[in-house]
Amino acid sequence: MQLVRKLIVGNWKMNGTLPEAQSLIRQITADKPWPKNTDNPPLVVLCPSHPMIHPVAMMLDGYDWLTIGAQDCYTQDIGAFTGDVSAMILQSLGVKYCIVGHSERRRLHNETNQVIAQKILCCQKRQITPILCIGETIDERNKGATSAVLEQQLQESLNFEVTNVVSSLVVAYEPVWAIGTGKIPSKQEIIFAHQHIRKIIMQHHLYRRITPVILYGGSVKPDNAAEIVCGDGVDGLLVGGASLKASDFRNIIAACIQ
Numbered sequence: 001m002q003l004v005r006k007l008i009v010g011n012w013k014m015n016g017t018l019p020e021a022q023s024l025i026r027q028i029t030a031d032k033p034w035p036k037n038t039d040n041p042p043l044v045v046l047c048p049s050h051p052m053i054h055p056v057a058m059m060l061d062g063y064d065w066l067t068i069g070a071q072d073c074y075t076q077d078i079g080a081f082t083g084d085v086s087a088m089i090l091q092s093l094g095v096k097y098c099i100v101g102h103s104e105r106r107r108l109h110n111e112t113n114q115v116i117a118q119k120i121l122c123c124q125k126r127q128i129t130p131i132l133c134i135g136e137t138i139d140e141r142n143k144g145a146t147s148a149v150l151e152q153q154l155q156e157s158l159n160f161e162v163t164n165v166v167s168s169l170v171v172a173y174e175p176v177w178a179i180g181t182g183k184i185p186s187k188q189e190i191i192f193a194h195q196h197i198r199k200i201i202m203q204h205h206l207y208r209r210i211t212p213v214i215l216y217g218g219s220v221k222p223d224n225a226a227e228i229v230c231g232d233g234v235d236g237l238l239v240g241g242a243s244l245k246a247s248d249f250r251n252i253i254a255a256c257i258q
């Protein structure tokens, strides 16, 4: 049986200065966070804020278990868009993964699924794997609408006729009510959501040829990571707050060795 490598994404959000980021990376990489002789170490993607991408990428160069990601990109490649950063620019910095549609961008920047679809297209064109974040709010959960919300977010975000450029896709199931709150869904709920997401993607006419990687995100900590990541169909984790503390993040990485 082929062992599948777990994917762990650290989303630093708008935290830390450059010296703090450099110190964090030195601590994360002090030695390998897992026991010796692991056949199948996880791949860890670090997503600093845009100005820190280049120096962080330089520090990650040469590690086979670490790579560089971004937290967002713009919907165009080039032009008069002050303050925005395109997938084309990110590609030139060596970025391999880019988070799109994080709930904070949806809520604070009014990003719609249609905008997110454009961003996914931009990433695909630049050989950057999009990490599409989807998830229900607490109201939607209480109304029993979780499955419908996930389906709508996926259908509308994966809506581009770009058959030639679709290469890879990561989807992060991030219940909005779980982000930064310390609350998480039950293991069964996480497994069910992952199965539902996988089924919708596999039925999608553009995406059925690729194997989506599906992550869980929302209040992942060292003490719940192993339980979550061993769930059927859970390919890895998207970690916010706990990725900013080296010891916590290293323990989460170690918990993904199965």
Ligand code: PEP
Pocket (backbone or CB within 6 Å): 011, 174, 178, 179, 180, 181, 217, 218, 219, 220, 238, 239, 240, 241, 242
């Ligand atoms: C996130 O914001 O993507 C996230 C998962 O945050 P946290 O781990 O802090 O809940």
